[in-house]
Amino acid sequence: xxxxxxxxxxxxxxxxxxxxxxxxxxxxxxxxxxxxxxxxxxxxxxxxxxxxxxxxxxxxxxxxxxxxxxxxxxxxxxxxxxxxxxxxxxxxxxxxxxxxxxxxxxxxxxxxxxxxxxxxxxxxxxxxxxxxxxxxxxxxxxxxxxxxxxxxxxxxxxxxxxxxxxxxxxxxxxxxxxxxxxxxxxxxxxxxxxxxxxxxxxxxxxxxxxxxxxxxxxxxxxxxxxxxxxxxxxxxxxxxxxxxxxxxxxxxxxxxxxxxxxxxxxxxxxxxxxxxxxxxxxxxxxxxxxxxxxxxxxxxxxxxxxxxxxxxxxxxxxxxxxxxxxxxxxxxxxxxxxxxxxxxxxxxxxxxxxxxxxx
Amino acid sequence: xxxxxxxxxxxxxxxxxxxxxxxxxxxxxxxxxxxxxxxxxxxxxxxxxxxxxxxxxxx
Amino acid sequence: xxxxxxxxxxxxxxxxxxxxxxxxxxxxxxxxxxxxxxxxxxxxxxxxxxxxxxxxxxxxxxxxxxxxxxxxxxxxxxxxxxxxxxxxxxxxx
Numbered sequence: 001x002x003x004x005x006x007x008x009x010x011x012x013x014x015x016x017x018x019x020x021x022x023x024x025x026x027x028x029x030x031x032x033x034x035x036x037x038x039x040x041x042x043x044x045x046x047x048x049x050x051x052x053x054x055x056x057x058x059x060x061x062x063x064x065x066x067x068x069x070x071x072x073x074x075x076x077x078x079x080x081x082x083x084x085x086x087x088x089x090x091x092x093x094x095x096x097x098x099x100x101x102x103x104x105x106x107x108x109x110x111x112x113x114x115x116x117x118x119x120x121x122x123x124x125x126x127x128x129x130x131x132x133x134x135x136x137x138x139x140x141x142x143x144x145x146x147x148x149x150x151x152x153x154x155x156x157x158x159x160x161x162x163x164x165x166x167x168x169x170x171x172x173x174x175x176x177x178x179x180x181x182x183x184x185x186x187x188x189x190x191x192x193x194x195x196x197x198x199x200x201x202x203x204x205x206x207x208x209x210x211x212x213x214x215x216x217x218x219x220x221x222x223x224x225x226x227x228x229x230x231x232x233x234x235x236x237x238x239x240x241x242x243x244x245x246x247x248x249x250x251x252x253x254x255x256x257x258x259x260x261x262x263x264x265x266x267x268x269x270x271x272x273x274x275x276x277x278x279x280x281x282x283x284x285x286x287x288x289x290x291x292x293x294x295x296x297x298x299x300x301x302x303x304x305x306x307x308x309x310x311x312x313x314x315x316x317x318x319x320x321x322x323x324x325x326x327x328x329x330x331x332x333x334x335x336x337x338x339x340x341x342x343x344x345x346x347x348x349x350x351x352x353x354x355x356x357x358x359x
Numbered sequence: 360x361x362x363x364x365x366x367x368x369x370x371x372x373x374x375x376x377x378x379x380x381x382x383x384x385x386x387x388x389x390x391x392x393x394x395x396x397x398x399x400x401x402x403x404x405x406x407x408x409x410x411x412x413x414x415x416x417x418x
Numbered sequence: 419x420x421x422x423x424x425x426x427x428x429x430x431x432x433x434x435x436x437x438x439x440x441x442x443x444x445x446x447x448x449x450x451x452x453x454x455x456x457x458x459x460x461x462x463x464x465x466x467x468x469x470x471x472x473x474x475x476x477x478x479x480x481x482x483x484x485x486x487x488x489x490x491x492x493x494x495x496x497x498x499x500x501x502x503x504x505x506x507x508x509x510x511x
Contacts, residue, residue: 110488
């Protein structure tokens with residue numbers, strides 16, 4: 001019990017006494033409790049503040065990871081969120097993201113242990129972005145702002161610590177990618193007439209929401225030489241076809257990140273996100289025989305004429321308006337492995353009467 | 360009997376521990392399977408069969 | 419300045435499992451195979467099937483391929499296990 005104590009909350013976690021901030025670093029690093037970067041020591045006061053802000057008791061069960069029967073409690077998630085650098089106001093997004101990852105269709109164990117090495121892409125929507133200062137502008141896929149940096153990192157630390165997803169342990173990633181440090185972006189809803197992602201996926205636009213997707217590294221494209229929507233989107237489709245040929249041919253969720261310069265042309269021609277998805281669904285297709293052009297002839301066999309589509313249906317495409325104001329760039333974020341893991345969108349909110357997802 | 364390719368031995372040991380079977384013994388064969396030719400697959404099956412005697416049978 | 423800090427890991431212990439009793443012999447027995455269906459497994463398990471019959475006199479080798487190689491075996495396969503005297507499965511690529 002700390003000196004001040006928190007009579008309204010009982011923490012189950014074991015405590016350690018350390019001499020100072022640097023000693024705390026060494027304790028956590030030595031125990032394999034970090035991502036290699038310094039952490040914020042999770043004191044009872046800091047963890048209490050997160051739980052209080054989210055109006056969540058420490059023993060609230062978010063869910064149970066089914067393969068290993070590991071319970072995920074709000075307390076343990078808050079400890080990892082504090083370590084990542086989250087302030088209390090960042091914690092509701094962390095809670096919602098991890099709850100979304102625990103939905104069965106996300107396939108949390110497979111997605112986080114696979115040799116495929118994907119990261120968890122987290123997309124923020126709704127008013128919370130402005131409250132958190134999550135910009136969705138310059139450097140959207142890099143270090144854009146504190147909120148997205150720490151929310152993304154909290155998820156990774158929670159995977160490392162609560163689910164033991166460590167490299168060479170449960171995390172069998174051959175390569176992984178830098179998104180495994182933090183992979184969180186905010187949609188630039190104010191900068192576009194497009195329907196925000198969470199509304200496209202069925203939520204009221206006025207709520208705040210988190211979407212999680214098991215995603216590979218971003219593949220950046222450039223096309224600053226046209227204003228025609230079909231030509232701009234053809235470049236995105238070509239990058240998706242290249243992913244199908246060179247990485248994985250299976251259809252699933254793809255995310256397209258479209259910054260203002262390219263977005264302006266699409267919007268000027270009155271193309272909606274649904275129009276974009278229909279076009280991409282039609283154009284992002286390859287034939288199995290194309291594998292022979294990229295060194296995979298051994299597995300074409302007699303199925304060369306089989307056509308594969310990047311998207312099983314247009315609604316598998318996640319179109320996100322984000323990025324800085326200048327530059328004819330865009331990004332394609334491919335799925336970890338087809339539709340083995342499916343993106344999940346959940347609203348952010350205090351949940352008074354929530355049940356953990358059914359097992 | 361659980362069979363692991365060499366590159367997954369540490370994963371198997373960890374999964375055994377987290378599932379409540381520390382020290383669970385399993386067979387180990389060469390890696391990878393996905394690009395192995397038939398002769399190699401036959402050798403791997405022979406290795407698994409040899410280990411099956413110890414792992415499946417008592418004594 | 420001394421700090422009191424919290425453990426970030428899952429501190430609940432998994433329930434200890436129990437190994438099924440070992441068989442005295444495999445002769446006449448039914449062995450189930452749970453395969454992840456990845457490239458190469460068909461050839462590997464075909465050889466294993468033949469060797470288990472030739473070496474141990476196994477009567478039957480029933481092969482099941484998981485519907486999702488990145489997830490545990492589904493309940494349809496798990497239900498079948500009670501009909502087998504031994505199981506062969508694994509992790510590999």
